[in-house]
Amino acid sequence: MKIFSSGLYETVVLGSAAMAGVVVVIFLLLVLRRHLAERQVDANKRIDAAITRSYLRRVAGHRPETDDTGWTDERRLAAVSQIQALLRGGERDRLMQIAELDGLLAATVRRSRRWRRSERVNAIRLLQRFGSELCIARLRELMARDRSPLVRVEAAFALAAAHALPPPRETMRILRMTDRAPSRLDSALLRASVPDYREQFVLLLEDDLPPVWRAQLIDALGWSGDVAVIPVLEKAAGDEDPEVRGAALRAAAKLGHPGAREWIMAALRDPDANVRVQAVKASEALGLRDAVPQIRDLREDSQLWVRLRAEQALEALDPGYDTTARPPLAPNPAPDLSNCA
Amino acid sequence: MTWSVVQDIAANAIVAVAFFCFIVVFLRNMIGLAQLLIAAWVFATRIEPSEGARELWQRYADLALPITMIAPAYNEELSIVESVKALLALEYPEHEVIVVNDGSKDDTMGRLIAAFDMYPCERTQVAQLQQTQIRQTYASRRFPNLLVVDKENGRKADAANAGLGFARTPLVCVIDADSIIEPDGLLRAAEPFMHDNGRLVAVGGAIRVANGCTVKGGSLQKIDVAKALVPRFQVVEYMRAFLTARVANAQTGTLMLISGAFGLFRRSTLVEIGGYRHDTVGEDLELVVHLHRHLREQKRDYRFAFIPDIVCWTEAPAALKGLDNQRARWQQGSLETLVRHRRMMFNPRYGRIGLLAMPHILLEDVLGPPAELLGYLVLPAAALLGLLDPMMAVAFFFVSIVFGTGLSVGTLALEEQQLRRTPSARSLIRIGWAALLENFGYRQINLWYRIQGVRRFLKKDSTWAAVPRLGFGAD
Numbered sequence: 077m078k079i080f081s082s083g084l085y086e087t088v089v090l091g092s093a094a095m096a097g098v099v100v101v102i103f104l105l106l107v108l109r110r111h112l113a114e115r116q117v118d119a120n121k122r123i124d125a126a127i128t129r130s131y132l133r134r135v136a137g138h139r140p141e142t143d144d145t146g147w148t149d150e151r152r153l154a155a156v157s158q159i160q161a162l163l164r165g166g167e168r169d170r171l172m173q174i175a176e177l178d179g180l181l182a183a184t185v186r187r188s189r190r191w192r193r194s195e196r197v198n199a200i201r202l203l204q205r206f207g208s209e210l211c212i213a214r215l216r217e218l219m220a221r222d223r224s225p226l227v228r229v230e231a232a233f234a235l236a237a238a239h240a241l242p243p244p245r246e247t248m249r250i251l252r253m254t255d256r257a258p259s260r261l262d263s264a265l266l267r268a269s270v271p272d273y274r275e276q277f278v279l280l281l282e283d284d285l286p287p288v289w290r291a292q293l294i295d296a297l298g299w300s301g302d303v304a305v306i307p308v309l310e311k312a313a314g315d316e317d318p319e320v321r322g323a324a325l326r327a328a329a330k331l332g333h334p335g336a337r338e339w340i341m342a343a344l345r346d347p348d349a350n351v352r353v354q355a356v357k358a359s360e361a362l363g364l365r366d367a368v369p370q371i372r373d374l375r376e377d378s379q380l381w382v383r384l385r386a387e388q389a390l391e392a393l394d395p396g397y398d399t400t401a402r403p404p405l406a407p408n409p410a411p412d413l414s415n416c417a
Numbered sequence: 418m419t420w421s422v423v424q425d426i427a428a429n430a431i432v433a434v435a436f437f438c439f440i441v442v443f444l445r446n447m448i449g450l451a452q453l454l455i456a457a458w459v460f461a462t463r464i465e466p467s468e469g470a471r472e473l474w475q476r477y478a479d480l481a482l483p484i485t486m487i488a489p490a491y492n493e494e495l496s497i498v499e500s501v502k503a504l505l506a507l508e509y510p511e512h513e514v515i516v517v518n519d520g521s522k523d524d525t526m527g528r529l530i531a532a533f534d535m536y537p538c539e540r541t542q543v544a545q546l547q548q549t550q551i552r553q554t555y556a557s558r559r560f561p562n563l564l565v566v567d568k569e570n571g572r573k574a575d576a577a578n579a580g581l582g583f584a585r586t587p588l589v590c591v592i593d594a595d596s597i598i599e600p601d602g603l604l605r606a607a608e609p610f611m612h613d614n615g616r617l618v619a620v621g622g623a624i625r626v627a628n629g630c631t632v633k634g635g636s637l638q639k640i641d642v643a644k645a646l647v648p649r650f651q652v653v654e655y656m657r658a659f660l661t662a663r664v665a666n667a668q669t670g671t672l673m674l675i676s677g678a679f680g681l682f683r684r685s686t687l688v689e690i691g692g693y694r695h696d697t698v699g700e701d702l703e704l705v706v707h708l709h710r711h712l713r714e715q716k717r718d719y720r721f722a723f724i725p726d727i728v729c730w731t732e733a734p735a736a737l738k739g740l741d742n743q744r745a746r747w748q749q750g751s752l753e754t755l756v757r758h759r760r761m762m763f764n765p766r767y768g769r770i771g772l773l774a775m776p777h778i779l780l781e782d783v784l785g786p787p788a789e790l791l792g793y794l795v796l797p798a799a800a801l802l803g804l805l806d807p808m809m810a811v812a813f814f815f816v817s818i819v820f821g822t823g824l825s826v827g828t829l830a831l832e833e834q835q836l837r838r839t840p841s842a843r844s845l846i847r848i849g850w851a852a853l854l855e856n857f858g859y860r861q862i863n864l865w866y867r868i869q870g871v872r873r874f875l876k877k878d879s880t881w882a883a884v885p886r887l888g889f890g891a892d
Contacts, residue, residue, distance in 0.1 A: 085808035088443070092815035095450070096823030103830040103849060110833065111842040197464045226464060257614035260480045264611075380543060384585065 123147065127155040135163070135170050149183045156180060157205050172206055181206055185214055196222065197230050204234035212240045220250050229261065236268035243276045244269055244293070254285065258292050266296035274300045278308055290315075291323035298327025306335045313339045318348035325354035329361035337364060344370045349379040356382070360389040368394050428804050435799045438792030439809065441784050442817050448777065449657075449824045452665035453831070459668050460725065460835040482610050483511040484603060484681070485584035489576030490516055490594040494523040496635070498532040500594050503635030505560055509603045513562045515580040516594065520549075520570025529565050534558040543585060546578035546692040547571060554583070573677065574693035574700040581684065581692050589684045595732060596678045597627055597637050602728035606681045609722040618708060618719045619682040621667070621675035622728030623659040625838070626652045628735060637730055642844040647740060649851040650859045651733040656828045656848075660725060660836075667723035671774035673709070675721070677701035679729035686712075697757070698879070699750010706758050709770045727838055741866045748870025749878070751782035786867040789817060793861065818856045825852035 113120075123146045130141040131152075156175045160168055175181060184206070188199035200218060203211040212235065219231035219242075228251060235241045247269060248254060253262055270277055277293055277300070285293070294312045297305045305327075312324035325343055328336035336358070343355035344367060356374060359367040371393065374386035486504050490497055497516070504514045518526050529535060535555035542551070549571035557563040568579050577591050588610065590603065599605075606622050628651075629643030643649055666672040675682075677700065690711045693700040705721070712719045734740040755762070755778060762779065764771040792813055800810040829849055832839060839845050 085806065085812035088812040089808070089815045092812075092820040092823070096819045096826070099823045099827040099830060103826045103833070103845075106830055106833045107842050107845050107849070110845060114842055193462060194464055230464070259614050260482075260611045263480055380541075384541065384543075 124151060124155060127151055128159060131155055131159055131171060131174065134174050135159075135167050149180060152178060153180050153184070153202060157202070160205055172208055175206065176208065176210075181208070181210065185210075188214060188218060193224050193227055196224075196227050200227070200230050200234050204237055207238050212238060215240070216242070225251075232265055233261075236265055239268075239272060241265070241269040241272070243273050244280055245276060248280075248289075254289050258288055263292055263295060266292055267299040270296040270300045274302055274305065278305070281308070281312075287315075287317035287319050290317070291319040294320055294323040295326055298330030301331075303331060303333045303335060306331070306333055309336065310339050313343060318346075318351050321346065321348070321351045322354040325351065325358045329354075329358035332362055334362060337362065337366070340364065341367050341370065344374065349377070349382050352377065352379075352382045353385045356385045356389045360392050363393065365393060428802075431795060431799050431802075432804055434791060435795050435805055435809070438788045438795060439813050439816075441780065441788035442792055442813065444780060445785050445789075446816055446820045446824065448780070449661070450820075452661045453824055453827050455665035455668055456661040456725075456828075457831055459664050460831060463725070480611070481510040481604075481607060482588045483513070483586035484509060484588045484590050484607060485580070485586045485684070486512060486514045486603075487577055487580035487584065487589055487591045488514065488516050488594040489519050489573050489580065489591075490521065490525055491519040491570070491573075491576070492521045492523045492525060493594050494521070494525045494528050496595055497525050498528050499635035500596075501529065501533065501563065501635075503597065504592075505563060506600070506636075507598060507603050508601045509607070511586075512603065513564065513584075513586060514560075515564045515566060515583055517566045517568060517576040517580045519568060519572070519576035526565075526567055530555065533560055533563055533565075535563075535565055540564060540583060542579075542582040544582045544688045544692075546582050546688070547575045548695055549575055549579075551579060572695065574695050574697075577700075578692035578695075581687055584684055587684055588681055589687065590679070590681045591677070592680075592729070593678045593731065596624075597632060597635065597730040598679065599728055599730075600636070602679070603681075605726055606679070606724055606728050609724070616718050616720050617683070618686050618712065618721060619675055619680060619705070620722045620724060621663060621672065622679055622681075622724040623663070623726060624655060624676050624678050624729045624731055625659075625727050626655050626733045627730035628733055630730065640838065640840045642839070642847050643735075645735060646851060646854065647736055647859075648733050649848060650855045651740075652848055653825050653829070653852045653855060655733075656832055657825055660832055661824075661828050663723050664725050666774070667721060669769070669773075670720065671769055671777070672721045672723055673705055673770075673774050673778060674702050675705050676729075678731045696879075697750055697753045698746045699754055702750055703754045703757065706754050706761070706775075709774075710758055710761055710767065713767050713770060726836070737862065740863075741869070744863055744866035745870035745873055748782060748786070748867040749874045751778060752871065752874040755779060755783065782867075786864045787871070790861065790864040790868065792817065821860070822853055822856055825855070 126141060127147055130144075134140050152175070156171065160171055163171055184199050184202045188196050188203065190196055190199070196218070200215065203215055215231045215234050215238075219228050219235060222228050222231065232241060232247065232251060241247055242250070244266065247265065251262075251265075266277075274297070277297055281290060281293055290312075294309065297308060309324045309327050309331075312320050313328075315321050315324070321343065325340060328340055340355055340358045340362065341364065343351055344359065346352050346355060352374065356371055359371060368390065371386050371389050374382055375390075377383050377386065486507075488500070488504060490500075493500070501514060501516055516529060518529070535557050537553050538556040540554040540556070547568065549569040552567040552569065555565040555567065557565075564583060566579055566583060568576065571579075573593075580591075581589055588607065590606070592598065602622065606620050609617055609620050626643070626648055627637065628645075628648035629641045630637055631639035631641065642652060663672060663674070680701070686708065687704075690704075690707050694703050694707070697703045708721075734743055755775070758775070761767045761771045762775045767775070796805065796810040796813045799805040800807040826849060829839075829845065829852060833845060839848065
């Protein structure tokens with residue numbers, strides 16, 4: 077009986093054989109590549125060592141090696157990346173100048189214009205290592221204009237690592253932060269730029285921003301290391317949005333300055349459970365012994381996560397606290413606050 | 418009814434079965450090819466975790482969501498201490514380890530108490546999800562981030578639920594106590610949560626067979642490939658499953674399985690659905706299907722992610738004895754899950770899960786195994802009897818064996834090009850050889866084991882036989 081023609085079956089047979097044949101050939105080529113790489117391990121190690129030695133000699137002011145057979149740009153870049161992590165100050169600057177003279181920076185900048193996103197990201201990582209003005213300029217260009225949001229974020233991280241992020245208003249605009257919910261990487265970026273732009277952060281808070289983003293900015297202020305922001309945090313602690321109030325408490329806990337004592341203790345009575353949790357954590361971080369009676373009361377809180385956090389804080393704040401004599405913490409169907417607890 | 422009519426009916430039935438088998442096997446392989454191509458595209462365009470981001474992550478360690486590792490342990494006295502030490506040593510800013518002793522009959526509990534200086538403690542269970550009694554919880558004087566829960570025996574799902582109930586962190590990682598997690602596996606698995614804006618529910622990671630590798634102190638010292646064929650066949654299977662199927666499924670939003678050996682979940686979502694089900698032998702598949710169902714019924718915007726990097730190594734059955742039970746159990750678990758969540762099948766209310774993923778499980782786990790096994794018998798027989806075009810039998814052979822080998826070798830090529838975790842060219846050849854050989858016997862035996870799983874499902878057999886382990890380093 078024939079439902080399909082023999083021609084169709086022949087096509088299936090030939091198609092299967094062709095697909096398997098092509099795949100097997102690709103696999104064998106990869107095996108061959110690996111085999112050759114394994115055979116050349118020692119030779120490659122020698123070349124890499126010679127490149128490293130040569131750069132170290134040049135940094136120290138000696139003449140470069142004359143035999144540079146097999147010294148590809150990729151190998152040179154790998155060597156420079158390794159060495160620059162070991163050098164500091166003037167030596168590191170000299171190494172980067174030499175690498176630029178060797179054309180390695182130009183090769184990396186070219187790479188940062190390639191079509192493949194992963195290639196551009198690899199180039200960003202190299203540009204970050206070079207860290208020269210030219211690299212920073214190219215990273216800023218990528219952050220501002222690359223077609224891929226992921227590449228833009230990657231460039232922003234490279235700039236953050238080099239303390240060269242643009243002001244926060246620009247960063248937020250370029251990365252279109254306020255069009256979406258914040259991620260933890262956004263928090264990291266903001267925290268990274270706050271030591272350089274504390275005033276701009278405070279100014280930004282006057283804008284009409286969504287509460288989640290206001291909370292992010294407040295949180296970042298905790299990483300400014302500047303106690304002058306305490307009044308700003310105090311104001312935020314009275315905000316109508318619980319997320320902003322919680323962020324103010326987190327920031328105060330990070331700063332660890334006793335100037336925040338009064339309003340942290342007041343937040344222990346906040347109607348929002350998340351804020352109470354943050355207040356307990358901040359009290360613990362600041363070592364507020366005065367808050368112990370209030371925290372003891374929170375062991376009877378209606379929310380399980382507040383009770384749990386209060387128990388933990390008491391263990392740290394009250395040396396005489398007997399963990400075995402505490403009242404039972406019955407589970408309840410409370411909203412999940414494990415993110416903040 | 419005359420004899421010739423009976424003959425005609427029988428002939429037509431044979432032909433119908435033959436066509437059915439052919440089409441099912443053809444479809445499975447076409448889907449396999451599509452998955453391989455999608456996975457290749459994902460690998461080619463993916464951005465590896467950035468050093469810059471990781472540096473910032475380390476600087477702002479509090480942004481890394483704390484994780485509780487839940488390790489159910491049953492009769493693990495030989496390896497539990499080393500396994501827990503390895504878990505405590507994982508690179509992560511803040512993680513707690515909860516070992517749940519699931520009523521072990523050996524000295525698992527005693528070893529833990531002695532090795533980690535454990536003492537009885539009171540610990541509030543945030544959610545009670547287990548069905549058995551908790552005997553005691555223990556804290557460690559030496560490791561503040563270690564908790565041991567001693568409970569009555571109730572199988573892995575119950576033990577994992579008990580641990581989940583004690584977890585207080587936003588993320589939980591459920592593993593097998595004898596899984597070997599890569600030192601930075603937790604960091605890599607948690608990385609998608611750094612980019613997440615609240616949608617991500619769970620992350621799975623690639624798991625690799627550890628047979629043949631050198632393991633010391635609960636951590637992997639040297640990667641190698643087992644000399645025995647059965648573990649080597651499983652290396653190929655694991656690569657196909659984790660490097661092509663899961664990667665492609667995650668990319669298309671149809672990831673339906675996060676392995677029980679390693680899975681990172683948002684704790685609150687697991688608690689919402691009541692944790693793992695106790696009445697199935699395939700609790701890991703059921704959990705993810707249940708999560709999809711729950712989140713879609715609640716109309717929540719969510720996603721699952723998969724990390725193609727290897728995060729975990731596990732010991733596979735070293736011989737057919739042991740593999741039989743495992744494969745039958747997997748099959749039985751799939752069928753139980755499909756039946757329990759049958760209303761999702763072809764149901765547009767569940768989006769691509771109902772219209773694509775569930776039918777794919779049906780094709781892969783219900784129709785596939787009997788169709789392929791039957792096809793090996795019926796197609797050549799029908800061709801010999803003159804009922805079918807002999808070219809169809811040849812085409813069936815090419816689709817199932819030749820094309821199947823192509824898919825396996827293609828996965829190996831993908832691994833070598835993108836991950837390069839196979840130790841040498843020689844090992845690659847050995848795995849490649851296994852990818853060819855598995856089609857002649859091993860694959861058919863596996864199909865038979867899966868038919869046994871169907872039988873167990875129909876008999877509602879709920880017995881659970883542990884897979885015999887030789888221990889790491891044995892070959």
